[in-house]
Amino acid sequence: MKKIFTLLFALTLVACMPGDKGANLNSPEGLKVTQELLQKNFAKYNNITEVSFGTNRGVIDIITVRFNKGEKDFYANYVTYNDQVNETETGLSSKQGRTFSLSEVNLSIVPNLIKKAESLILEKDNKFNTFRMDKLNYEVQEDGTIEVSFVIDAIHPATSYYGERKGDKGHLSFEFKADANGENVIATKGLTI
CATH class of the missing domain: 3.10.450 (Nuclear Transport Factor 2; Chain: A,)
Known part of the structure; x- marks a missing residue:
């Protein structure tokens, strides 16, 4: 019985770890996976003003895209462990001036x-x-x-x-x-x- 609980505990810990999809900023393969995650999860966004990549122990754990939607400023976050994109309004007016597309990243x-x-x-x-x-x-x-x-x-x-x-x-x-x-x-x- 103790072995079963130990195994279940270990599986629970693994399930809570960041979702390593092979994306990182330090190897050619990792950069390719990171670029693919960016395109897959943010292709629908335009009027981008910022793109950032955050890591946890060298592995990409969050990609954030800041963009203008009408008069408002938004963030879209992709978190690897739940494989979802969530949008959040910043409460600020949209940035005026030049924006860019994902092809410029x-x-x-x-x-x-x-x-x-x-x-x-x-x-x-x-x-x-x-x-x-x-x-x-x-x-x-x-x-x-x-x-x-x-x-x-x-x-x-x-x-x-x-x-x-x-x-x-x-x-x-x-x-x-x-x-x-x-x-x-x-x-x-x-x-x-």
């Missing part, structure tokens, strides 16, 4: 973004290793351009002056931004003393 630039960020981090301290993208965001700016912002996590074997400490001792986080083509990568947080 080009995840093929992600490996290049990681490499450029890694290079900037290593210029400051060459003991960092194990670079991983944790968050990614595409957003229309006031001048009409699309800015890509992202967070890179890295491991440092000792204490470093750089980065924002996360949980365990050697795990640090850095923020960057770039243009929509993945060029002009600059650090916005974590690379200054």
Whole structure:
């Protein structure tokens, strides 16, 4: 009887875990799955002003699209564990100016973004290793351009002056931004003393 309860408990825990569909920001296969999830769940949306990808332990757990619908501003969230898209009105007026479509969200630039960020981090301290993208965001700016912002996590074997400490001792986080083509990568947080 104890074994049955243990098995049921284990199955319940697995059922409550985030729905890993293979989507992540750190491998070519994961990026392909992420792009497919974006297209599958948000194809009906237009007048987009922002798209963001959030992870849990490196796995995509939420994709959020912010869009204009008439005079109002909305978010549509896709959460992997329940495989649903939920819309929420923000209570704000719609953003005026340029909007974009999903075709402008080009995840093929992600490996290049990681490499450029890694290079900037290593210029400051060459003991960092194990670079991983944790968050990614595409957003229309006031001048009409699309800015890509992202967070890179890295491991440092000792204490470093750089980065924002996360949980365990050697795990640090850095923020960057770039243009929509993945060029002009600059650090916005974590690379200054």
